[in-house]
Amino acid sequence: SIIGSLSGEVAVHDSTTLNLYQGVHIALALRPDRKVLAVAADEFPTDRYVVEGIAHDLGLTVRPLEPGIDLHDVAVVVRSVIDYRTAEICDVKAFTSLATEAGALVLWDLSHTAGAIEFDVHALGVELAVGCTYKFLNGGPGAPAWTYVSENLHSQIQQPIKGWFAQKDQFAMEMPFAPHDDIRRVLLGTPHILSLIAAEEGIALSERVGxxxxxxxxxxxxxxxxxxxxxxxxxxxxxxxxxxxxxxxxxxxxxxxxxxxxxxxxxxxxxxxxxxxxxxxxxxxxxxxxxxxxxxxxxxxxxxxx
Incomplete structure (x- = not known):
């Protein structure tokens, strides 16, 4: 109800930075023939750093996200829904449609969005998103982040960091990595339970109010x-x-x-x-x-x- 996702499309885990790292890799695996990433020069720093770091490690190109950008060779665009400085909301539906027509994926950052404004991932065509719970979802400092992956992509998630919480049979410890078929593919290791409790209560508060x-x-x-x-x-x-x-x-x-x-x-x-x-x-x-x-x-x- 917070972002319009279906049950089983969101996992609460880790930090926004780590989830951005995972999300970019997931998108790259879905567009293996493309070698360009796009992010605005004035995007939130951690988003830029993650994109630039992945590009450096994999020998990819980073293209500045500017009006009129050519997306036909871009694998994934990383973009915030709400500008972290001015609070300006971008036209998510229009940009997602533009990227989809060009064959590019968009990883949306909803850190300043979830719990602040009405948002519907399915109505807007959003397939990949990350965000935090410590801002408008009331979790407070240290509360975990979250990842949204559209249900139709779950079986295609290629996790760059393979941890035992993504393993389908978690305690079959002698077996090779065989991940879940759902959103649990994005999980890594043992979560911080106290932080999860704070996030759970904060999210529940927003859900109760609507x-x-x-x-x-x-x-x-x-x-x-x-x-x-x-x-x-x-x-x-x-x-x-x-x-x-x-x-x-x-x-x-x-x-x-x-x-x-x-x-x-x-x-x-x-x-x-x-x-x-x-x-x-x-x-x-x-x-x-x-x-x-x-x-x-x-x-x-x-x-x-x-």
């Missing part, structure tokens, strides 16, 4: 934030159109790093700095109040004005 209600609250919070931004004369690079933004806002200021430190130290407001000049405020719909939005932006405004 993504329609959560998304509506998120849009209301960010709409209010935009009004407060204008009230205090702040500058934002987050889209004004509520259908084109996620659940964080970006305030631009040349002293962003200093402002984020002062917000935490003197005002107990936790924000992020995103170089070179963004103060990022995450507005988690389930836990953020409208008064929190006002207080945080008011304190930021006071710091800016001195």
């Amino acid at each position: 993504m329609k209600q959560i998304a509506a609250k998120g849009q209301a919070l960010t709409a209010f934030a935009m009004q407060v931004v204008d009230h205090f004369g702040l500058t934002t690079s987050t889209p004004r159109d509520p259908q084109r933004r996620g659940c964080h806002i970006a305030i631009s200021h040349p002293r962003a790093k200093e402002l984020v430190a002062d917000l935490a130290t003197h005002h107990k407001v936790l924000a992020d700095v995103r170089p070179p000049d963004i103060v990022r405020l995450g507005l988690s719909p389930l836990t953020t109040r409208f008064t929190d939005v006002w207080d945080g932006l008011q304190r930021l405004s006071h710091l800016i004005s001195g």
